[in-house]
Amino acid sequence: MDSTLLIIIIGIVGLAIGFGIAKFLEKQRSTAMVNSAKKEATSILKEAKSEAESVKKDKMLQAKEKFIELKSEHEKVIMSREKKMSDAEKRTRDKESQVSNELAKNKKLNAQIDSKQKDYDEKLDYLEKKKNEIDKMHRNQINQLEVISSLSADEAKAQLMESLKEEAKSSAMAYIQNSVEEAKMTAQQEAKKIIITTIQRIGTEESVENCVSVFNLESDDVKGRIIGREGRNIRAIEAATGVEIIVDDTPDAIILSCFDSVRREIARLSLHKLVTDGRIHPARIEEIVKKTTKQIEEEIIEVGKRTVIDLGIHGLQPELIKAVGRMKYRSSYGQNLLQHSREVAKLCSVMAAELGLNSKLAKRAGLLHDIGKVPETETEVPHAILGMQWAEKYGEKPEVCNAIGAHHDEIEMTSLLSPIVQVCDAISGARPGARRQVMDSYIQRLKDLEDIAFGFNGVNKAYAIQAGRELRVMVESEKVSDDKAAQLSFEISQKIQTDMTYPGQVKVTVIRETRAVNIAK
CATH class of the missing domain: 3.30.70.1350 (Cation efflux protein, cytoplasmic domain)
Structure with a gap:
């Protein structure tokens, strides 16, 4: 028991000693850590002070640079203001100098004006004196004339005015008569001048249309193929086109005869295609004629469009354009109708411009004046009236419709365009070489x-x-x-x-x- 107690006491003493040692060691470690923290804090403070000093120096340098920069700008502004002030002072001095010069000039001019005013006053006094003398002399002369003529001044004046009045009246009557005669003569000359100028400015080709076309062949051997067995091919062509095919002894050519130039052109193109293709028989002929007819119809529309574009006419209805194209294949007295209408359109435009009228409207009326000659079906209505009806149907202006209907005097003229179209139609038809009935006289004249x-x-x-x-x-x-x-x-x-x-x-x-x-x- 004593040994156990002793062991316990020794253990307690050992624990106490160990606890004291541990506490001592802990204290030592804490002291070391505190000292280390103090050293570290001191180091941080030194570094912070060092950085603060560095930042302070940088900021001071930046502040100094900014100050220098601002000072430089301020000096520039001050110098600019000083320069402006100096310029303003210079301009002010120049203005003062100019004002001084002007004042000196004005003084000089005032002195000259005063001198001239004085001279003027003196001359005015002198002229007044002369006028009084002249008036006195004039009165003396009048008195002497009255004594010599036994007439007073008023009586002499009345007689003079009466004689001058009669002379002036006679001269005025003669002048009026001469002016009237000259005006009549000038009016006729101007009218002739306008017509002649219009004719001369529009030059066109002479008539070359007729009722036959010549189809040229490479050789006479092709004629037999065109005629066909027992003439069946030529009969098929005539039946399909309505054109008479004349095969005679003319070398390397056959003649196509028909008054309708559209049908004649269809026959000519169809023959050309058949001869080129080589297959000539009735069925092929009918097929080619149908295709060619369609092609001619398309060409008629294209010709109409090209014509109105060439003449600068806009807004024409498609049916009227087609009628204009059909005029290419129609002739009147040997004169191609489309060429005639184009010529009349140009003549109307020039004449309307000479007279101060609407040249575009006149050109439109001139082109359309003969569209009644190309109806798709035959009719008994005069071509001028038929053309006017078409123009009214397709929305043409009343002036144009009246000009179309009145160009052969079927209806009364209601606008100035109507006589212009009538005159230009006559000019185009009577032009030398226009129609075959005057071709011989034209050639003889040349x-x-x-x-x-x-x-x-x-x-x-x-x-x-x-x-x-x-x-x-x-x-x-x-x-x-x-x-x-x-x-x-x-x-x-x-x-x-x-x-x-x-x-x-x-x-x-x-x-x-x-x-x-x-x-x-």
């Missing part, structure tokens, strides 16, 4: 022009050109001098005036040239 030139000495060659509007004469340089050439031109023009009848005017041009020719051997 020959007569050339014969007149050949009747003068020294003429080598003579050509009538520009549809007879110009005669070009070439002379021999040895026989005709330059002065003589001018005289010859005048003599020929006078001879034409006295011996010939012609529309418009004829320009006579005499050409004289000298040539020197040598041969190098």
Whole structure:
């Protein structure tokens, strides 16, 4: 028991000693940690102070740089203001100098004006004195004239006015009469001038249309194939197209005869396709004719569109465009109807412009004036009335409709466009070479022009050109001098005036040239 107690006591003492040692060691460790923390804190504080000093220095440098920059800008602003002030002062000094100069000039001018005013006053006094003297002399002369003539001034004035009145009245009547006669003559001349100018500005081709077409062949062997066995092919072509096929002894050609140029053109194109293809029999003929007919219808529409585009006409209805295209295959007195209508449209446009009217509307009426000549079905209605009905149906303006219907006087004219279309239609039909009924006289007139030139000495060659509007004469340089050439031109023009009848005017041009020719051997 004592040993056990002793062991317990020893254990307790050992625990106490161990606890004390542990506490001592813990205290030592805590002290070491505190010292370490103090050292670390001291180090951190030093670093913080060092960084603070560095930041402080950087900020101070930045502040100094900013200050320097602001100071520089401030100095620039101050210098700019000073410069502006200096410029303003300079301008002010210049203005003061200019004002001083102007004041000096004004003083000088005022002095001159005062001097001139003084001279003017003196001259005015002098003129007043002279006027009084002249009036006095004039009264004396009047008194003397009254004594001599035994008439007072008022009586003499009345007699003079009466005589002048009668003379002025007579002169005025003569002037009025001359003015009226001159106005009549001028009006006629101006009207003729407008018509002649219009005709001369529109140049067109002469008539070449007829009722037959010639279809050329590569050889006469093709004729037999076109005729066919017992003539069945040619009968099929005539039945399908309505065109008479004439096969005679004409070498390498057959003749297509028909008054309808559309059918004649269908037959010609169909024959061309058949001959090119080589297969010629009735069934093939009917097929080709149908295709060609459709092609011609499309071409008619295309021709109508191209015509209205060329003339600058807009807004025309498709049916009227088709009618315009059909005019290509119609002729009147040998004159192609489309060419005639185009010519009338241009003539109407020029004449309307000369008279100050609507040239576009006149051109439209001129183009459409003969559309009644190309109906798809035969009718007894006059072509002018039929054309007017079509124009009204498709919404053309009343002026255009009236011009179409009245161009052959079937109805009364209600606008100025109607007589213009009528006149231009007549001009186009009567133009030399327009229609076959005047072709012979046209050709004879050109020959007569050339014969007149050949009747003068020294003429080598003579050509009538520009549809007879110009005669070009070439002379021999040895026989005709330059002065003589001018005289010859005048003599020929006078001879034409006295011996010939012609529309418009004829320009006579005499050409004289000298040539020197040598041969190098």
